[in-house]
Amino acid sequence: xxxxxxxxxxxxxxxxxxxxxLNVEAGFKxxxxxxxxxxxxxxxxxxxxxxxxKVVTGKIIFxxxxxxxxxxxxxxxxxxxxxxxxxxxxxxxxLRSLLDVISKNGSNYIELAETLDMVRFxxxxxxxxFSGGEIxxxxxxxxxxxxxxxxxxxxxxxxxxxxSIEQLGSTIKNLLTGGSKCAGxxxxxxxxxxxxxxxxxxxxxxxxxxxxxxxxxxVMCSGNPREMLDDxxxxxxxxxxxxxxxxx
Amino acid sequence: xxxxxxxxxKAEEALKKSAVYGxxxxxxxxxxxxxxxxxxxxxxSLSAEDQKTLLNVGIVxxxxxxSGTFVMLNNAVSHTSVKxxxxxxxxxIQDALKRYDWVKDYSxxxxxxxxxxxxxxxxxxxADGYFIRAPAGKKSTMPVQTCLLIGSKDVSQTVHNIxxxxxxxxxxxxxxxxxxxGVEKGLHLGISEIYVKKGATLNFTMIHNWAEQIGxxxxxxxxxxxxxxxxxxxxxxxxxxxxxxYPTVLLEGKGAFTRLNSIGVAHPGSELxxxxxxxxxxxxxxxxxxxxxxxxxxxxxxxxxMIGNANGVKGHLECxxxxxxxxxxxxxxxxxxxxxxxxxxxxxxxxxxxAREQIEYLMARGLTEEEAVGMIxxxxxDVGIQGIPDELKASIDETIAKIGEKAL
Numbered sequence: 001x002x003x004x005x006x007x008x009x010x011x012x013x014x015x016x017x018x019x020x021x022l023n024v025e026a027g028f029k030x031x032x033x034x035x036x037x038x039x040x041x042x043x044x045x046x047x048x049x050x051x052x053x054k055v056v057t058g059k060i061i062f063x064x065x066x067x068x069x070x071x072x073x074x075x076x077x078x079x080x081x082x083x084x085x086x087x088x089x090x091x092x093x094x095l096r097s098l099l100d101v102i103s104k105n106g107s108n109y110i111e112l113a114e115t116l117d118m119v120r121f122x123x124x125x126x127x128x129x130f131s132g133g134e135i136x137x138x139x140x141x142x143x144x145x146x147x148x149x150x151x152x153x154x155x156x157x158x159x160x161x162x163x164s165i166e167q168l169g170s171t172i173k174n175l176l177t178g179g180s181k182c183a184g185x186x187x188x189x190x191x192x193x194x195x196x197x198x199x200x201x202x203x204x205x206x207x208x209x210x211x212x213x214x215x216x217x218x219v220m221c222s223g224n225p226r227e228m229l230d231d232x233x234x235x236x237x238x239x240x241x242x243x244x245x246x247x248x
Numbered sequence: 249x250x251x252x253x254x255x256x257x258k259a260e261e262a263l264k265k266s267a268v269y270g271x272x273x274x275x276x277x278x279x280x281x282x283x284x285x286x287x288x289x290x291x292x293s294l295s296a297e298d299q300k301t302l303l304n305v306g307i308v309x310x311x312x313x314x315s316g317t318f319v320m321l322n323n324a325v326s327h328t329s330v331k332x333x334x335x336x337x338x339x340x341i342q343d344a345l346k347r348y349d350w351v352k353d354y355s356x357x358x359x360x361x362x363x364x365x366x367x368x369x370x371x372x373x374x375a376d377g378y379f380i381r382a383p384a385g386k387k388s389t390m391p392v393q394t395c396l397l398i399g400s401k402d403v404s405q406t407v408h409n410i411x412x413x414x415x416x417x418x419x420x421x422x423x424x425x426x427x428x429x430g431v432e433k434g435l436h437l438g439i440s441e442i443y444v445k446k447g448a449t450l451n452f453t454m455i456h457n458w459a460e461q462i463g464x465x466x467x468x469x470x471x472x473x474x475x476x477x478x479x480x481x482x483x484x485x486x487x488x489x490x491x492x493x494y495p496t497v498l499l500e501g502k503g504a505f506t507r508l509n510s511i512g513v514a515h516p517g518s519e520l521x522x523x524x525x526x527x528x529x530x531x532x533x534x535x536x537x538x539x540x541x542x543x544x545x546x547x548x549x550x551x552x553x554m555i556g557n558a559n560g561v562k563g564h565l566e567c568x569x570x571x572x573x574x575x576x577x578x579x580x581x582x583x584x585x586x587x588x589x590x591x592x593x594x595x596x597x598x599x600x601x602x603a604r605e606q607i608e609y610l611m612a613r614g615l616t617e618e619e620a621v622g623m624i625x626x627x628x629x630d631v632g633i634q635g636i637p638d639e640l641k642a643s644i645d646e647t648i649a650k651i652g653e654k655a656l
Contacts, residue, residue: 050605051608071617072611073611073614073615076611076612082612087609088603088606088609090627091628092628094627102613146614
């Protein structure tokens, strides 16, 4: 589904990602770990094609096509979707009118808005005055209606209270499994995802397939996401860096 | 009588007096528009083109959901009708002055005839216009609609309006100003004196839809008494040569409130000098001034001014200007003045392009760049004006769609 080949990225002349190689197979959910400032968010922003993230070398292949130079719109049309950490305040743009446009395929958003307790936000300006948790629920509502084939989630659980995390987690699960119950067929039915998490809470809802650790703009290692999370929780990222140093 | 003579003398002396702001138009370049016209009893009998002109400024020709209708063509009243005559009184100023002795006490009291050449010539021509009165305690359920139309080429139109909303009354007014198809050049001078009495509410919406060589000089002063509310919406989205306006609201009674929304688009060749001023002369008065303007190549000057002269006053001024072309200019001039201690006045002003981040946020949801800009522009200009007909909404949407295309 997604192949990142030797991707080096700069923001304002400063190198932020350094020769990243990473794949997400169709129907697989992969997780990105790493300390603050490692470049995890920058990687997702680059994949979506946002301005300011300059690809210096390397390629992004999505569904077999090179999307490295495509616009944000073209990537979205191809089936890529994102939930960012800090979406901009959209003064004047009502959540309802945005959902009306996103749901041009006719999907009904009211039911999901009720589930996510977002009905009372429909006539408010998107993100303006929203709390951290409200932003997450609003983003997830939009993303679910958009229904992309590959989902990029940047810390979906951060800032969400313990009650809402249940709603949020199950909505993410629904979005990612696409209604398919059969694990053996998820390559064909399920969605692909690349998820950034610090706490790992989202892993209670998403059966993640593979984990990656990002440090200083490089992929340090990959493995079973649960085992990795346990290691990070007990040893921290220092061990990862040391470990990598040993190989150099 | 002495008074009138001295006012006349002052006005005559002011005929050459330039306005403080805006391009200085030479009144002699324009023929004084005709004071005669035939009366149109039924606006739906007008040509389809003329009806569309009215609809585009919010005037509904079949008068559905309107409590009264007034149309002035050039310098003559061509239509007056009232449906809700218990809640609204509507007639020409000239008729009102004849009918009620007291109307003269409201005439040329807030706006001074010698303020500048535009007020002076309007005074000296004894201009006609509308007189609207909402009797004490009466609440009209539907708005009054008034239309000021320039129907001939190269003329100057002079208008003098008075609105009186008496104690506890509530009134909505939609005023649409436009030119007939084919009229490109002209001058519109409009004096409005508005009185909102104790506990009364006036919602006043003005839609301007001019042509490329029209000069527009409205002169409006509003007097609000205790616990009165005055809401003003001003919209001008189409090309025009020059609009310079600085409506002033005097909050004269305790607890009075005003909100002024100005929405403007300056196309190439247009200059919009849109101000609003509030003078807080009574305690616990409040005001919000909101200006949202866009330049697609023209010049915008957004002035906002609040002068606090009494304790417990609160006011906020918001001036946002979008620049969608490097040919255009946005200048925001907020002025705050506090003359007593217990006052809270604040402002926020911002001019610039649409944030790339906002456009791409929408693109990531599957919108094209054009759709994204359109959505942001529509949201930017939407300050929630109530009661405008669907035709006008459609016309506004069309204008916004064109702005969206141009912005790319």
